[in-house]
């Protein structure tokens with residue numbers, strides 16, 4: 001075993017640090033994955049607290065708790081935190097922990113870069129939230145008040161919170177790009193011998209497409225906010241019609257990134273679903289190839305549909321028609337995925353452990369997101385729905401029921417593998433039911449509010465909207481506090497609990513289940529050969 | 532899925548390192564200082580200076596470490612491939628970064644300026660008297676200026692960059708054929724051409740600001756002109772510095788005919804910067 | 819840990835998921851057919 005000796009020669013025992021230094025310096029994919037996931041959970045609560053304040057304000061008509069400016073700041077930072085600091089890091093944490101285990105790699109391909117990718121996140125999170133604190137000391141007037149979309153000209157005129165957000169987005173972007181490059185290289189270069197691309201776990205396929213989308217679109221967002229910065233401080237006129245520019249140019253650039261971003265948030269989850277569904281249906285995944293091709297099709301389509309976010313901003317009719325039909329076309333590959341998920345369960349010996357509950361809940365609720373998306377994609381109908389609470393409900397079915405609940409599926413599915421302990425099924429199931437019920441309580445009324453004409457991003461509203469808003473706020477508080485169960489369940493599972501075997505779930509297939517639970521610090525140093 | 536432990540190659544996983552965290556801290560300082568500077572609060576300049584110092588420290592340390600590892604033979608074909616894929620996809624992100632600015636250029640030229648110019652005909656009123664939707668324009672707002680011509684310095688710069696692409700390829704051939712003098716001469720020539728390009732561009736900017744009235748505030752033309760040429764110039768600067776490092780490494784005997792990822796990465800980067808310039812020359816200066 | 823399921827139990831679940839599949843399919847079909855008769 002010559003490899004064993006090289007191993008000790010390259011890693012003298014003294015080089016490993018304990019305590020804080022271990023986390024600051026680590027190049028180990030499992031450590032880095034743990035940091036991403038922890039960070040994500042913390043920021044999930046930070047973003048959640050902000051929006052609970054918003055929902056409290058919206059509990060009844062009139063201004064109760066805050067000024068409109070502060071309200072606007074809270075919703076903008078809430079969205080940026082949830083998207084960039086909660087959902088995306090969770091997916092990257094999954095990739096870090098699981099990709100090497102699943103494809104039989106000794107680690108991620110570029111370990112130091114990997115560590116850098118993570119450690120860019122805390123500074124960015126500080127930049128996002130610092131303006132709130134500075135405002136307390138009389139410096140500036142708080143965070144950006146434009147919503148997460150930075151639309152010009154509001155963002156050109158806004159206070160220094162916009163600058164903080166621009167710089168935060170730059171740093172978050174660098175972090176995501178480093179993460180994506182690492183994941184692409186790992187998938188291309190680190191697979192175990194014999195694992196061809198068409199034997200790759202679907203989770204890896206989902207992440208591969210995500211990484212390509214990030215590489216293709218994040219730099220455009222970086223470019224857009226850079227132009228915003230120069231418009232704000234260096235006298236350019238990119239988004240100023242008075243100089244020959246156009247505020248709508250900003251919308252094009254933003255949504256060229258923004259639409260693919262929603263698939264960036266979801267593709268890792270779509271990749272994870274078939275694993276969970278097949279495990280708990282005790283059946284192989286249905287339609288592997290169809291799912292791979294759907295991922296690719298969705299990835300390609302997602303970069304050519306962006307203008308459906310501003311149909312109402314004014315566009316030539318042919319452009320409207322093109323963006324409407326190309327948007328609707330995405331539902332075809334998406335429907336293929338739904339079909340494959342359902343067919344995987346059909347005739348399966350299904351059992352409903354917590355991850356499976358979340359997976360099935362995901363399918364139902366995310367289905368609503370897709371169907372309401374189709375409604376929004378209709379140009380004529382969107383003229384009514386745009387910028388209403390209907391849109392808010394749509395994307396929360398997509399991002400909370402699709403994204404966050406997908407992440408929860410993964411956490412419950414893999415937590416025993418990571419920790420070597422079983423979490424409490426009882427608490428897990430309670431968490432699931434509380435989440436599903438309160439989620440619908442929060443967001444279903446928002447569809448009706450939107451249809452009735454309540455605009456989004458507004459701290460006060462007409463009396464006729466009062467009942468639905470009160471229900472929504474009640475739901476939101478239950479939803480928010482139920483997540484404490486999630487955190488508690490994770491915490492106690494990390495601390496202890498019944499020991500699990502390597503194949504945690506009876507029906508689970510794949511390389512990751514051949515390793516002990518928890519896996520040792522270094523795994524697959526000698527790569528397995530796939531036959 | 533059957534597995535068996537037959538594949539015994541060992542991948543180089545580096546030891547724990549503090550550089551990434553320090554680099555992130557440096558970038559935080561740089562960003563925070565910059566925000567202070569443009570919003571006039573706090574000791575912005577000094578914070579930025581501190582951040583830059585930290586970043587430079589890391590760049591020297593981290594790259595130094597990688598070069599050391601490379602020289603000690605820690606990287607073999609497997610690791611080499613990781614670096615190559617990594618660099619390729621990094622350049623892909625840079626392509627998309629420039630695409631955003633080119634997108635803005637095409638948008639204002641094809642859509643917003645003509646639309647603003649056509650207000651009179653379409654709606655019977657014009658937002659600004661005497662505004663014609665033609666390119667180049669400073670737009671209705673901003674002082675009058677003279678646009679930059681293509682056939683003076685820009686054409687010369689095109690020639691400089693194109694020949695630098697040739698010299699770096701010549702250096703590569705030298706390396707492949709083990710003719711170290713070609714390698715070193717070729718690299719030195721490339722660095723020289725790159726720096727000359729930058730010198731000319733600095734002169735051009737000076738000329739634009741002092742004599743042509745062409746500034747960043749000169750409407751959509753000035754904005755796109757300085758954004759595109761500025762970011763390109765920034766990339767040439769980085770490329771020239773990287774080439775200089777490669778030159779110094781070549782002088783101290785690094786790289787061999789079959790192992791020289793760093794050289795190739797920088798050469799790829801340089802060709803990329805070259806191609807961007809060609810597109811830029813056509814659409815910013817020429818047509 | 820997954821509680822152990824007997825073979826008979828798993829077989830029962832397989833049958834149940836098949837029945838449920840057909841049922842859901844039928845419901846969707848009915849909704850679709852009803853939709854054809856709804857006039858605005």
Ligand code: HEM
Nearest residue numbers: 262266308309331370373374376377386387391395398399
């Ligand atoms: C068949 C699938 C989908 C279609 C046809 C669709 C269509 C649309 C349309 C047309 C809008 C713009 C509505 C408006 O502002 O008037 C929209 C908004 C949005 N969608 Fe979807 N969507 C789909 C799936 C998704 C998914 C999967 C996600 C997230 C993972 C998502 C997230 C969002 C978000 C975040 C917004 C609003 C962004 C904002 O304005 O702040 N959508 N969708």
Ligand SMILES: [Cu+2]
Nearest residue numbers: 258259308309
């Ligand atoms: Cu979209």
